[in-house]
Amino acid sequence: MRRSIPVVAAALGLALTMTACSSGSSNEDDATPKPSAAATTSAPALSGTLTMWVDETRIDVMKPIVAEFQEQTGIKVDLVQKVSGDIRTDFVKQVPTGQGPDVVIGAHDWTGEFVNNGVVAPIELGDKAAGFASSAVQAFTYDGKLYGSPYAIENIALVRNNKLLPETKANSFDDLIAEGKTAKVKYPVVIQQGDAGDAYHLYPLQTSFDAPIFTQTADGSYTNELGLGGEKGEAFAKYLAKLGNEKVLLATLDGDKAKQAFLDGQTPYIVTGPWNTTAFKEAGMDISVLPVPSAGGSEAKPFVGVQGAFISSKSKNPLLANEFVTNFLTTEKVQTELYKAGGRLPALTASAEQVDDPVLKGFNEAGATGAPMPSIPEMGAMWAFWGTTEVQIISGQAKDPVKAWDKMVTNMQDAVDGTK
Amino acid sequence: MSQQTLSTDSAGAPPAPPPRPRPSRSGGVSHARDYGRGFWVKVILVALIDAGAVYGILSAAAVSQWGIVAFLVVVLVAVNWAYFSRRALPAKYLLPGLVFLFAYVIFAAAYTGYIAFTNYGDGHNSTQADAIEAIQIQSEQRVEGSDAYPVTIVSQGGELGLAVVQDGQVEVGTADQPLEPVEGATEADGKPSEVPGWDVLNFASIAQQQDAIVALRVPVSDEPADGSLRTQDGSTAYIYQSTMTYDPATDTMTDADGTVYTPDDHGSFRAPDGTALTPGWKVNIGFENFTRAFTDSRISGPFISILIWNFVFAILSVATTFALGLFLAVVFNDPRIRGRKIYRSLLILPYAFPGFLAALVWKGMLNPDFGFINETLLGGASIPWLTDPTLAKVSVLLVNLWLGFPYMFLVCTGALQSIPGDVLESARMDGASAGRVQRSIVFPLLMVSVAPLLVASFAFNFNNFSLIYMLTGGGPNFEGTPIVVGHTDILISMVYSVAFESGVKQYGFASALSVLIFFIVGAISWWGFRRTRRLEEL
Incomplete structure (x- = not known):
């Protein structure tokens, strides 16, 4: 017995990791469901204070905004910094226990998971909704209802190092590669990949083959039908294999290495988003932002990501939370301030029109026709199948790209059907 | 519980x-x-x-x-x-x-x-009461084409009401009383400012009663189908219709078409045609998570090859680290070597690094195109260390050898030093050769103290999640398997990718699988310790 203690400890340590840290609190709450209701009624001491969760990438942008909110309304907002990798899971786990925040700042593709777990409340923007970019509102809409108030939009585009290549004439991705080679540096163009692949950064190329992840209805919302199967998707798979064969796409070039290659002047072009251009500008580079040229003949449309605020379904301050999320965050002044601090395109059209930064304008144009990333909970499985297969095609591990692609489509379909 | x-x-x-009294109280x-x-x-x-x-x-x-x-x-x-x-x-x-x-x-x-034993996970993460509340919140739909009403919150003897302006006329209603015109009320900017007989609430009292205000539904008319007025922010109200009603008596949900959803034994409201409402709630589902591990074809498919690799990985990890550690310990235990202390300190350096950090560094060094090993050591070779299925397994074992041998080295050094010198001396006096002494005296004595640690090390490596996760992430992935797992995945990392990385988190299933892994490791360790006990009877 004495000796088996390390074994038991090792096994249980792992068991413990699986149940994760917050398990204790949720369990305690299970045993005592009543007190949380009692605490709600004795809440007046809490009135006037909102709790808001923000991750480390957004907290600095939010600090002056909540200070202004307090000045205007007298409502204090407690900003709680969460780790960006955990904030989404923590929110889903903590809201049912009553320990969650009133408001959480996040990305639109969390909506599906939040709604499926019943942790967010629908919001009503009313007439204000018309003032937003339609894709931004659409992004936070799930099953016909709006769950988040958008404030910023971002997408990827082609970024050019003007020192290496002053202008771009290419109309197709193949021409772009040829043009990129004239710069006589290590790579003609880089698109980040990595062990698990990166379907997000390849998506503009994929859509140029008319093979979106899900088919879209006329109003732009996604259906449950996969759009990347069939001949169009297979044509894209062959194109990927070709790029991999020509060593234009490298499976081993991950995000950090791609960024570094551009910073080091090893490539005239990189497909990336506004999160990297700040670093490029800080390094004193002269850059232009262009739409990604088409590879398959149709328009290359990137995914659009939208940032916004959600309200917890168990918020003890629903009114204050709505005041902040639907009335304050949606004003032109605040959206403009968020843009200035965060460097992302505002979701509010009136603020977006004031944007004069050429880089951001370039991203805006490149993403003008892009559709929001789907927010269904199954996207996690989609990304995994998608990236894995793409990287296997690029690296040559999958000998027959068409077969690998078709197999992937089958697996994706099973995942969509299976979790319904 | x-x-x-x-x-x-x-x-x-x-x-x-x-x-009994304790007499041993040293004075x-x-x-x-x-x-x-x-x-x-x-x-x-x-x-x-x-x-x-x-x-x-x-x-x-x-x-x-x-x-x-x-x-x-x-x-x-x-x-x-x-x-x-x-x-x-x-x-x-x-x-x-x-x-x-x-x-x-x-x-x-x-x-x-x-x-x-529960279905805890995405879609089933709370109680039934929470699920009912969430379904009702989510099923409230703003009436299409209806106006937005600037609203004033009023109260009368503690009862809350909403006051709005409709066609130039101020109307007030409460939860029980549909909207009715009030004479003599004044408005400002389309919003009632004074209502006779009612107190207009200021912001502070609104904030104090926000739960009640947000929960307040004021019927627009006597006809329930017209919907009811509600406000979320205390300043604007919209007309909503609820499409889902809960009946506490029968514990069922009924939607606008009259379809009845009854709770099933998996914690969801389900209609007769099989459609379920989200979210559901957490319930006990018995052994289902355990049987699923064996019956779900998506998991049982790659399971066998992962299980075999898991054993190979754990056994070879222990064998290689022990062999190298023992060899070095024997070499550096020889008093004729100068500067033994320096060598020994240098040798345990890998042990001083946090394992996951070292795994990440190795991952970078083994990168086929940019890694230090290919680029610098091998002069620009492109050996697919981590992307070829066989080589990836070799790389994992080599990195684990690097990480693990200092421990074995330390353990063996300690065990060697505890072997009494007179035993060795008498062996030599009897004319045993150096090899014979090692084989017949040193090794058996060493195993007495080291063998249990080897079993423990096996158990540790069997579940060495951080190494696999950080170094290869399980990759290179199998081609076309219905779950994304790879050639270097071990059981625990497979559990992780099935239960968490598939997008829909399944804590219940993950717990069941880790309990199963615990039984595998527990059984092997128990057998191992039984065997090692025999060594002690030397």
Whole structure:
């Protein structure tokens, strides 16, 4: 017995990791469901204070905004910094226990998971909704209802190092590669990949083959039908294999290495988003932002990501939370301030029109026709199948790209059907 | 459930002191009686623990975590009893260990076991009451094309009401009373400013009653189908219709078409045609998570090859690290080597790095196109260290060898030094060769103390999640498998990718799989320790 203690400890340590840290609190709450209701009624001491969760990438942008909110309304907002990798899971786990925040700042593709777990409340923007970019509102809409108030939009585009290549004439991705080679540096163009692949950064190329992840209805919302199967998707798979064969796409070039290659002047072009251009500008580079040229003949449309605020379904301050999320965050002044601090395109059209930064304008144009990333909970499985297969095609591990692609489509379909 | 476990277990935590007197009190009196320096040190330490526990109790009570409160109260009482009672000598030694054992091991294990029997996960993450509330919130739909009404919150003898302006006329309604015109009311900017007979609430009182205000539904007319007015921010109201009604008497949900959704045994409201409402809630589902591990074809497919690799990985990891560690230990145990201390310190360096960090560094060094090994050491070769299925396995083993041999080296060095010199000397006197001494004397004696550690090391490597996750992430992935797992995945990393990375988190299923892994490791370790015991009978 004495000796088996390390074994038991090792096994249980792992068991413990699986149940994760917050398990204790949720369990305690299970045993005592009543007190949380009692605490709600004795809440007046809490009135006037909102709790808001923000991750480390957004907290600095939010600090002056909540200070202004307090000045205007007298409502204090407690900003709680969460780790960006955990904030989404923590929110889903903590809201049912009553320990969650009133408001959480996040990305639109969390909506599906939040709604499926019943942790967010629908919001009503009313007439204000018309003032937003339609894709931004659409992004936070799930099953016909709006769950988040958008404030910023971002997408990827082609970024050019003007020192290496002053202008771009290419109309197709193949021409772009040829043009990129004239710069006589290590790579003609880089698109980040990595062990698990990166379907997000390849998506503009994929859509140029008319093979979106899900088919879209006329109003732009996604259906449950996969759009990347069939001949169009297979044509894209062959194109990927070709790029991999020509060593234009490298499976081993991950995000950090791609960024570094551009910073080091090893490539005239990189497909990336506004999160990297700040670093490029800080390094004193002269850059232009262009739409990604088409590879398959149709328009290359990137995914659009939208940032916004959600309200917890168990918020003890629903009114204050709505005041902040639907009335304050949606004003032109605040959206403009968020843009200035965060460097992302505002979701509010009136603020977006004031944007004069050429880089951001370039991203805006490149993403003008892009559709929001789907927010269904199954996207996690989609990304995994998608990236894995793409990287296997690029690296040559999958000998027959068409077969690998078709197999992937089958697996994706099973995942969509299976979790319904 | 935890509360019961908590109280019964902790109450039994301080074992009853044996009735017999303890004569072994080395001469002096115990600190429990003596008011010397030791006593005051003890008082300060216990006071600090008490202060911490009381603080914990207060903060846990503030957030209504009664389970934690109960646990801390029991700990508090037990600590004070054990360290101030004259009769609780064994408890003084046992108590700290028991507290930590309970908090870190027993609780986590019991909780994992409990979760393994539930469907806890995405879509089923709370109670039925929460699910009903969420479904109702989500099913409230703004009436299409209806106006937005600037609203004023009013009250009359404690009853809340909403006041809006419709066609130039101020109307007031409450939860029971549909909107009705009020004469003599004034408006400002399309919003009622004064309503006779009603108090207009200011922002402070609105904030105080926000739950009631947000929950308030004012019917637009006597006809329920017209919908009701509600406000979320206290300043604008919209007309909503609820498409889903809950009937507490029959515990069913009914939607606008009259379809009835009844709760099924998997924690969802389900219609006769099989469609379920989201979210559901957490329920006990018996052994389903366990049977699923064997019946789900998506998992049982790659399971066998992963299980085999898991064993190969664990066995080879132990064998290679032990072989290298033992060899180095024997070499550096020879007194003829100069500077042994320096060599030994250098050799245990890999042990000083955190494992996951080292795995990440190795991952970078092994990158086929940019890694230090290919680029610099091998002069620009492009060996697919981590992307070729076989080479990836070799790389994993090599990196684990690098990470693991210092431990074996340390253990073996210690064991070697504890072998009595006279035994070796007498062997040599009897004319045994150096190889013979190693084989027949040193090795068997060494195994007595090292063999149990090898079993423990096997158990550790069997579940070496961080190495696999950080170094290869399980990759290179199998082609076209219905779950994304790879050639270097071991069971625990497969559990992780199935239960978490597939997008829909399944804590219940993950717990069940980790319980299964625990039984595999537990059984092997038990067998291993049984075998090692024989070595002791030398």
